[in-house]
Amino acid sequence: MSDLIVTVRGTSESRIAPERATVRVAAETDGGDRAAVIADVHRAVEPLRASLADLRARGAVETWSNPRVSIWAERPWNDAGAQLEPVHHASLALTAVFADLEAVSGWLDDVSAGPHVRVDGIDWHLTPTTARRLERETAAAAVSDAVERATAYASAIGRTKLEPLDVADAGLLPVTPEPAAERAALKSVMMDAAGSPGFAVTPADVVVTAAVDARFRAR
Structure with missing residues (x-):
């Protein structure tokens, strides 16, 4: 095979x-x-x-x-054009x-x-220290997700062994991009409070996303 x-x-x-x-x-x-x-x-x-x-x-x-x-x-200028x-x-x-x-x-x-x-x-x-830590953790979780996906695909066609060949930020391997795919990124949530009646502001969660492309040989 x-x-x-x-x-x-x-x-x-x-x-x-x-x-x-x-x-x-x-x-x-x-x-x-x-x-x-x-x-x-x-x-x-x-x-x-x-x-x-x-x-x-x-x-x-x-x-x-x-x-x-x-x-x-x-x-x-006024209404009379002056x-x-x-x-x-x-x-x-x-x-x-x-x-x-x-x-x-x-x-x-x-x-x-x-x-x-x-x-x-x-x-x-976030503070720079927390942001860097969370970006690393989220990127590692994205790699784990890629391994799980590849394992599921391989198992579905009777392959039991996977050998990693390439892993990269999303878009750096020749794959078909997904419309909403993103490279590893830290998103800060913006809030415009200028129009608010008073300022009972509630901090919004910071969202960190990561996406990686990976290629495996299935045997």
């Missing part, structure tokens, strides 16, 4: 509660006087800076960043990584009550 080559795709998915939350907020102001607009945006963002510095000192925030202010101007005086805009964004996920809702409630403040979203994720 000649050898038979079996090619399969193994997949795996893991879910885990997030360990960190990256929160993005911004202050925006506009008006006819450029200097006043810049001063307003700095006043609007100062309470955010102070609260983040306090949270970091207490260990609730791991890191936070405060990029430079963005400033631009435009000259709008161009009006320039309107100046200023925006200043902040990003904070929360280690205490229970502190996120309260902080967003506090800062969003201030004038000119916009909440851009929340990204739930």
Whole structure:
């Protein structure tokens, strides 16, 4: 009996509660006087800076960043087709990584009550150490799934021995791809809280997926 080559795709998915939350907020102001607009945006963002510095000192925030202010101007047109005086805009964004996920809702409630403040979203994720460990475990589980599939195929046609020939990330072997197949990946769940009435946010699980292609000789 000649050898038979079996090619399969193994997949795996893991879910885990997030360990960190990256929160993005911004202050925006506009008006006819450029200097006043810049001063307003700095006043609007100062309470955010102070609260983040306090949270970091207490260990609730791991890191936070405060990029430079963005400033631009435009000259709008009125209904009569006349161009009006320039309107100046200023925006200043902040990003904070929360280690205490229970502190996120309260902080967003506090800062969003201030004038000119916009909440851009929340990204739930893992620490790098946990992410690497979970990616390795999920990839190994995908390989095990491939072995189980190949064993089932071989058994169905009376072959009892399998010899592994190749294993690779999905798509790297010449196989027919599945529409939803993915290479090993860590997915962070995004949440846009800007339109929420209040911020009773609930962390969404982080999903880690892996897919591998494997080729075996069945005897």
